[in-house]
Amino acid sequence: MKKVILGAVAASLLVLSFGISRDSHAKPAASEPANSSDKYQIKIDNFSFAPATLTVPAGATVTWVNQDDIPHTVISTDGKEIKSPVLDTDEHFAHAFARPGIYAYYCSVHPKMTGKIVVQERTPSRPR
């Protein structure tokens, strides 16, 4: 049940914030169809980030969704790029990565939980 209701909010926020390096955080809303944001979605479940490493193109927005009964956070290990509020059950957080790089992050509440976003240069022209 809780897995279905998240995409919609993420979608609307993604539209607004696409291309802008901005974070969004929202409570779950009523059910609407799933959307393209699932492309770069990280599930927080059983005290872990899945996938633990995600590779995205520069400019992509990544959304974290907390499916645990326990609150978690998403915070850059170096304290810079990513800083989510506390995400309770079913809440999500989105962050747009403007620049290429490797962004290590963790849950500041449960620091054993770690993950990594690899942001790659956008290829100027698509191969064929």
Place this chain on the structure above:
Amino acid sequence: MPRQKEELILENHNRDGVDRRGFLKCMAWAGTGALCVVKGGILRSYSLSDPSALAAGASNGELAFVQISDSHMGFNKPANPDVVATLQAAVDKINAAPVEPAFLLHTGDISHLSKPAEFDTVDQVLRSAKAKQVFFVPGEHDVLEDNGQQYLDRYGKSAKGSGWYSFDQKGVHFIALVNVLNLKAGGLGSLGPEQLDWLQDDVKGLAASTPIVVFAHIPLWTVYPEWGWGTDDSAQALAYLRRFGSVTVLNGHIHQTMRKVEGNITFHTAMSTAFPQPQPGTAPSPGPMKVPADQLRSLLGVTSVDYVPGRHTLAVVDSSLD
């Protein structure tokens, strides 16, 4: 519930299901410091449903106090939809005990989401305790978002640093430590250099015969690092305490009782008043453990501690809520 038979005997929470031998063996431990059972280097304690057994120890005691932990006020998921009722049941149980504790210790995760209303509710329930004094340490759930400022404003006005302090009661030196802030990626609980320096200084002038009680949220011994159940720099803290003849370490965080003895140091974790968590490694994660409603209160509880002058070890006894 998947519990092994050996532990079923020692941890039987049902009033009518207590194995006599296991029960007596554990009572002997509670009074004298003898051990219950060793499993993987960890001494497991048991839950006691009979308040009259509590009284037997406490009435001789010079100092009796009760530890409560992990009330997680605000949690409302299926594992326990009414954490107010179970906290109240814990207070009622403490109030019904024949010996009134001198004070309560709350070893953190007072709230679930650090919301003011959650702390307010806990304060309100605790006002119904006969024991009027409550000493707190924060859990990681109490310091969300604001690095613990709200916690300090409420509970730590006279504390040092992020909330650590010490006090003396009837010759026992109590030390409250904070290990839930400034956690490093990939790491465990953390005390930090400032607090460790303070601890070293705090115990410097004490005679080695002074009984020490240390309380903190996350265990100060490594219970299960895979789930973050330990404190990275606890060894340094324990190094400052090893010269003392009796050190009792009381923790919460893991929502189940566990015990370990290391020289003069006895480690003990308390049950939650809100929801149980699985035994290490028996589930995909340490998340709340859902049990049938009629079993919930047998897995929640409080911990009574007695200090009798002249006795080497403090008696630590767990009681479930049912």
